Amino acid sequence: MTQRVLCWIRRDLRLHDHTALAMATAEARQVAVVFVFDTTILDALPDRDDRRVSFIYRALCELDESLRARGSRLIVLHGDPVREIPSLADRLDVQAVYAARDYEPYAIRRDEAVARSLSERGRQFRLAKDQVIFEALEVATRHGAAYGVYTPYRKAWRERLAPSDLASREPDLARLWPADDAWPAMPNLNALGFQEVPIWLGAGERAAMARLNEFEERMASYAEERGFPALSATSGLSAHLRFGTVSVRECFRRALAREGDGPRVWADELIWREFYQMILATRPDVVEHAFKPDFDRIAWPGTDSEFDAWREGRTGYPLVDGAMRCLKATGWMHNRLRMVCASFLVKDLLVDWRKGEAHFARYLLDYDLAQNNGGWQWCASTGADAQPHFRIFNPVLQSRKFDPDGRFICEWCPELAGFEAHAIHWPADAGPLEQIAAGCRIGADYPSPIVDHSERRRIALDLLASATRG
């Protein structure tokens, strides 16, 4: 048995059902757990009050506490992992470093460089699958190719699933390396150049488990209620899945153990997550390009001022404005609203989907390259199994259908709260007396619509159709 190894955690910030740690503790006598605040990632973040950094920080504090309770502690480094990990491996003279596989292009390059450096020093780098149930081409067509359509992927995914795929990977925590005073400890967030900020979602493994337990009680109504942003009908687990404070196997175990439409539809959403991870792993070019290359020919004519109005929630379309304000204020946006806002940016404002994708990437607490890119390309009709280009959401009809009493809109656009429910979705049509009664002048207290939906819809259809004609 190997003497001493490191377990390098990245998107798996928990202690239970943890593949890399389970492997490491099965194969070595002593395992130390390390996290690197990666300067390549942190230096590129535009906001010093980035919520993701606070979320990670809190999850790590909890993890450190759990490790201390077992006589060990978390080693925390700040720098470039390509240097930091091999140099720590030298200092502690470990035989190997274990980690969970990551499918993002940057992470793949980083891990290859770490593996090279460790191997030059005679140490191993061992990667395990943890983020997904099936990675890359594990679920493939009969010809071994990647699926480009979700429904047959989901069918093949479900057919391939065996109980062992969902079995918990429990680490042997008796093998944790006793804490050593010389190990670098958790730095203060300010020392990393970031401020700690309040977040609507509890961070860490305990909070994730509490949320999953609580959601399990609501899972039965998920299928009917998940489309309504004013209801708390979805799990809110996306950030926990992103940072691995919950195990995806645990989520599937809970969903698949239950009967009914709610658990089935929820599991299908988790399979969408796997689908987009698979797309990123097999088609990394989607990071910069349309999945369907024909759509890269479009020169999107949208203007900067319209893009700014979208970003700031002043388009004159209440559901879009409410959602965009909510995103900026909280880092959260409901899935229905992500679809409506993305569609509005691309098909009403005619702005390149990549600009919207980047804006979401800046603010979403659950930002995940594969899911965000997949979601944007779906809405822009450029992606794998995307919305057909001729299907264009009408933001006002979406508003009437999914926020019927205007509850969500009133929370984020309080200036509209004085209107009757029917007028909230399209206050531009309210007459002068109605505006006075509502205490809101359209064009002054709340913006007039910046575009005409039917006119923009026609232009978008032409642009998208011209790309499909080749």
Ligand SMILES: Cc1cc2nc3c(=O)[nH]c(=O)nc-3n(C[C@H](O)[C@H](O)[C@H](O)COP(=O)(O)OP(=O)(O)OC[C@H]3O[C@@H](n4cnc5c(N)ncnc54)[C@H](O)[C@@H]3O)c2cc1C
């Ligand atoms: C334009 C756009 C951008 C998006 N960006 C992201 C992102 O950066 N990070 C992210 O995690 N999700 C993203 N999504 C997917 C989806 O909106 C979120 O996963 C979901 O809203 C998170 O809420 P929840 O955890 O309550 O989800 P639930 O409804 O409880 O679903 C459970 C889990 O399934 C997965 N899931 C749910 N819906 C989808 C979906 N449509 N596509 C892929 N996976 C899904 C998520 O991991 C989610 O946590 C995006 C969707 C769109 C349309």
